[in-house]
Amino acid sequence: MKFTVDRAVLLKALAHVQSVVERRNTIPILANVLLEAREGGLRLTATDMEIAVVEDVPGVTVARAGRTTAPAATLFELVRKLPDSAKLELDHPGGDAQMTLRAGRFDAKLSVLPVEDFPSMTEGKLPHRFAIGAATLRGLIDSTRFAISTEETRYYLNGIYIHAAESGGGKVLRAVATDGHRLARVEEALPEGAESMPGVIVPRKTVNELRKLAEEVTDEIAVALSDTKIRFTLGAVQLTSKLIDGTFPEYERVIPRGNDKILRVQKKDFAEAVGRVAGISSERSRPVKLSIDRNHLLLSAASAELGQAQEELDGDVVSYESGPLEIGFQARYLNDITDQIADTVEFRFSDGSAPTIVADSAKPEALYVLMPMRV
Template sequence: MKFTVERAILLKALAHVQSVVERRNTIPILANVLIAVKDGALKLTATDMEIAVVEEVPGVQVTREGRTTAPAATLYEIVRKLPEGATVELDHAGGDAALKLRAGRFNTDLSVLPVEDFPSMTEGKLPHGFALPAGQLRDLVDRTRFAISTEETRYYLNGIYLHAAETDGTKVLRAVATDGHRLARVEEPLPDGADRMPGVIIPRKTVNELRKLAEETQDEIAIRLSDTKIRFDIGTVQLTSKLIDGTFPEYERVIPRGNDKILRVAKKEFAEAVARVAAISSERSRPVKLSIDRNHLLLSASSAEQGQAQEELDGEVVRYEHSPLEIGFQARYLNDITDQIDAEVEFRFADGSAPTVVTDSAKPEALYVLMPMRV
């Protein structure tokens, strides 16, 4: 195998594939990237046995076809540190021979491992398929992934639940995530071909890799899936992932239906006030108390070590027409939700101890549920 390629092109492709490689693993081949040249095209593949990223690299001048593997992190670092505009030559004579990399006056030999040891994750049938504009997919991910649980014992919450559903008689594609303290539910119109898809839980690592790749395109992203695996085709990159083998809880049961006390508050002023008040405490789980009265909101927080802080918001940015209410929330959870909202936050309360519904008044397709804290 022998080819040359511009440094910038190779670097971009290596950045995509090497990010799925686990730095610490007990299987040496999983630290390597598969480099394959066939029919005049270069493909790079990396996997951790849960996710695989395959990228077809354009602009390659092929001298000799072949395949080998090389340490992903090392190869990426070398190419990253080459000067801009450099032309990179990779040359492998076959077998156990080292992979030779040359760029200008620089050259190095990289150890390889047998191609036969490299696992394949991209095989198998994926009977369900549809496509989403990249912007819609980014929106689904951004508005839900903050609520993914990191508690490994509840592994079925360690991802985004993607499924077809109905809202007021309209079919939608729905993404849901929850960690037991907050829940995020976001909808987009159901794309053609998605009506019979199984409900699937996409793992957190896959979600994060998908979001990075989706940032680089405005085109549609093709999605194919089965009960156990999902694949995203994003331009020249193919991301394949195993799905979480578990049952997502019946989340609709925890979404309150009768919350009738409505608070509307400007997002910017509210988020900034929460951040200032919460700064009194260094605890990650610090609570912020909301004391709500007619068109008036008082935010307060206290710390045994640091003291207390409060800030008032009035009728210029607050609308509330119900009986007085006091309720507390974890500051970080409040900020995570308000980060998803553009202009005005709408809270729907039942009382000071019941789950609260939070929505974006400009985007009703997104709904959040937040559990209160005792303050």
């Protein structure tokens, strides 16, 4: 295998694929990237056995076709530190010989591992196929991933549940995530071809890698899936992932239906006030108390060691017409949800101990549920 390529072109592709490689693993080949030089260009592949990223690299001049594997992190760091305008030559004569990387007067030799040891997880039938706009997919991820659970024992909550659902008499594509303390549910128009898709749980790591790749895409992203695997095609990049083998809980049962006490508050003023009041305590789990009365909101927090803080909001910032109410929420959870809202936050309460619905007045397709804390 022998080819030449601009440093910037190879660096961009390596950045995409090497990020899925686990730095610490017990299988040496999984630390490597597979390089395949052939007529038509170069293909890079990296995997951790749960996710695989494959990218076809443009602008490569192949002098000798062939395949090898090289340490992904090391190759990426070497290419990253070379001059921006460098022209790179990568040469591997075959067998157990080292791969040479040359750029001007720079010369490095990298150990390789047999191509035969490199696992493939991109095979298999994916019968359900549809396309979704890149901006739409980014929105679904951004509006839900903050609520993904990190508790490994509840593995079925360690991802975003994506499925076709009924909403208002029509079919929608719905994304849901929950960690038991808060729930995020967002929906978009159902893409053509997604009507018969199974409900799938896309793992947290896959979600984060997909979000990074989707940042560079402006047109549609092709999606193909089965009951066990999903593939996203983003231009020259393919991300294939195993799905979480578990049953997502019946989330509709935890969404309250009778919350009739409505508080509307300007997002910017509310978020800034929460941040200031919560600053009295260094404990991430300490609650912020909301004391609500007619068109008036008092936020407060206290720490036995540090003191207490409070801030009032009223006037044009707050709208509330129901009876007095006191309720507490963890500050970080409040901020995670209000970060998704553009201008006006709408809280729908039942009482001070029941789950609260949080919504964006301008975005009815997004809904959040937040569990209160004792204050």
